[in-house]
Amino acid sequence: MKGFSIERVARKSPFTMAMHHFHDYYEIYYLAAGERHYFIKDRTYPVQAGGLVFIDKYDLHKTADSGPVTDHERILVHFDDEFLEGFRDPSLLSPFRSATKRIQLTAEGQRRTEAILQAMLEEQRSRGADSDTYLRALLAQLLILSGRAMQPDQEEEVSYASPLHKKIYEIVAYLNEHYRSPVTLTELAETHFISPYYLSRTFKQVTGFSFVEYLNSVRIKEAQRLLLDTDERITAIAEEVGFESIAHFGRVFKQLLQQTPMAYRKTARSGQPSIGE
Secondary structure, eight states, X not given: OTTEEEEEEEEOSOOOOSSOBOOSSEEEEEEEESXXXXXXXXXXXXXXXXXXXXXXXXXXXXXXXXXXXXXXXXXXXXXXXXXXXXXXXXXXXXXXXXXXXXXXXXXXXXXXXXXXXXXXXXXXXXXXXXXXXXXXXXXXXXXXXXXXXXXXXXXXXXXXXXXHHHHHHHHHHHHHHHTTSOOOHHHHHHHTTOOHHHHHHHHHHHHSSOHHXXXXXXXXXXXXXXXXXXXXXXXXXXXXXXXXXXXXXXXXXXXXXXXXXXXXXXXXXXXXXXXXX
């Protein structure tokens, strides 16, 4: 169904996404069983069974095992703006715009949410003539209930495992804003009064990525957006997102996405949303 997809997956072994990624459609993540860590934009959220997570368009995100608990079952819903066309209430998208990216549902909230998600799964399988209309109605119901449960005017209290973890998230936020400029681990270590070795090791522990891997992910994410949404030349895009040479940009892009920037631009503009973790 164009503009909408839903998938349920149960995993019985450790699983961590290979890379941060983003997309130009919305994602709702429901954890039916287990525990997960969900990194979104600039911080990691612990998620437990009965938790809902909302990922806005173009938000960099990644899931990972939370520790000893690796078995988990999740449901992903993807949809785009066009799919919700006809619902003119902008508050439907409020869960994606809230500072709080997750909800821990009550028992009653879990029951209602799982009933809606199960109806979506069954309707997607049936592919009836009026399936799109029914799925839109179910999605609107889920978003309304989630918006009420989330109370977006109340920001989630941010807690950190240690002062060093807080410093790492400050560095992540800095990279998200200043990725276009030349930035090195050594310079950031000096600015934050940490040794480069300690910063490198701790950054990996907290985010799941090395410093260079994360910086490249942020830069390539913006390059993907520009390739999709603009007609800028690839050389100009490479420079705009912080790469000093087109050759380096091409190598990193292909390493992360398994295709060249030119091939990505050609295929992504006509491609369909794909299910991820």
